[in-house]
Amino acid sequence: MAKQAGKAPTLTDVARVAGTSTAVVSYVMNNGPRPVAAATRERVLAAAAELDYRPNRIARALRSRTTGVVGLILADASNPYFGALARHVEQALDKRGKLTLTGNAGYSPDRQEHLADKFLAAQVDGLVIVFADGGADVATQVKRAGVPAVYVHNQPEDGQAPAVTADNEDAVQQAVAHLRGHGHTRIAFLAGPRDAGPVGRRRATWETALAGTGAPLLRCEYSRAAAAALTGQLISEGSMPAALITATDEQAIGVLAAARAHRLAVPERLAVISLDGTPDSAYTAPALTVTQQPLEAMAAQAVDLLLGGEAAAPPALSAPLVIRGSCGCAATDS
Template sequence: MTKRAGKAATLADVARKAGASTAVVSYVMNNGPRPVAPETRERVLAAAAELNYRPNRVARALRSRTTGVVGLILASASNPYFGALARHIEQALDEREKLTLIGNADYSANRQQHLADRFLAAQVDGLVIVSADGAADVAVEARAAGVPTVYVHNAPESPRTGRAFAVTADNDAAVLEAVSHLRTHGHTRIAFLAGPDDAGPVGRRRAAWETALSGTASPLLRCAYSRAAASALTRQLINEDAMPSALITGSDEQAIGVLAAAHAAGVPVPGRLAVVSLDGTPDSAYTAPALTVTEQPLRSMAQQAVDLLLDGTSPRPAAQAGLVLRHSCGCSPAQQSGPVAGARDRR
């Protein structure tokens, strides 16, 4: 029997076409709970393909009490770092046959809480929260409802639950590696460009920098995590003749703003200013000059987060962000590393 035009095929249509029971078709489409003979499985799959059958996700959710959907809350969809991290998380979830529903918090704690509430109302199977500022723990209600939750990049401090678990990179090691490398180029006073405050991973990076350079009177600089803010700060420092000779930036967005302002003012990088950034997003390989970065291990962070979420595996030690040498620190082409010099995984 040919399916009527304009009407979606049903499980019963596939069963009639394949000469099998609806139960057998269900076992094939859901990979269980009972085994199906290989030749029967092939017949059912062929019938489903011919009829363009699509399983009803809502009906399946009602039967299994799962939706096959995981909510992903991003700190900012416009920041390339978080965009790259989201891509790896979505790929890892797709490999586990989970659909990713993405919400953009846009650096708003209220928006982050709103998205968590909406995702829970939609009965997602789990929550992945890429949080930037360490605001209130929005996963308290999820855990109370039995919905597995994992933070990536950063986790909040909660008076009710203590520190929520987060999959992060080893920020201390990344900073120490950046400082050590700049010292090989002869720099002793190495400035650090942090955010407006010390919330989140950049605050921990600033603390590691302070420890590594204690006693050197190296300047601490601050601005928002944007290219425009870093560019404005760099122009001000150049005009005041206060630009340091070496700078570690807390994020690639800031580093790109620094490079743009230095170029506009005729300040050569790395001749007058050496720059190392602590993110390593894909954009960093294509600045002028290309940025030396500590490349955040985004792919492994995403995989560990999904394993924790779906399997409840034990957390592993924080992955290290590897140093990718390019020209902005003063390395010659022979010393540089990585593809363009490197577009690997990131924060």
């Protein structure tokens, strides 16, 4: 049966070509609520492909009072860490038959609240929030409107909504212990402009571990350019530490670039470990040793919390040490 020009094929058309009922076609397209025999399912899918049939999401929403769409608010879409996390969230939602609608807060708490309001107006089925520091507890506000919400990676202090996070304290302890194993006792930490959220927890753990050693706390924006400028300045002043833990990969990449530009050998004269583990970290020169944030597992757990209705967040997930070349080891990627 050929598709009629100018007319979108319907569920009835697919049922006619497949030789089955519209109810069975609906079960196949919606993955339930009733099972369909494998042979019948294949016949329905073949008919849908032949007709170029696309389910009408709006009609489905009117019938079920759900849109099949989940909103994702990112703290900053331009940061590769959040980009990688967003990809895993989208993949996890796709496995559950949900479409992802993404908004970029650009580290703005006001923008984050604005996006939450917009997503509520769009009648999303739920909201995943990668929290921007300093903002209101928008997830709790969203839940008061009857829409489930969950935080991932970060959450506001005293936030009431569940959050899926990595074990940042353990990640720092692993990095410190590893650099000490290379003989470093004065291990610096590069934080952001302010201490909040995961970076605040990372900094506090470092501070406890290095108390009394005189190890310097460094600060710059979470960008390659800012970290490169700071590193260049420290090298020029002769005050660059011999070992450094960076709060983010973006900063670490800037540090490596400046070290190379100023002919400071890594890891011979500067050992570096970063605490993110984004895909880019494997392709620096030398490749970064990292504590790898479990982004895929975090995304999967966040989606399970969101769609499963559980109230309690799971324990923080481990961020394993991935040894490459920047710390002084031979690269193993293990």
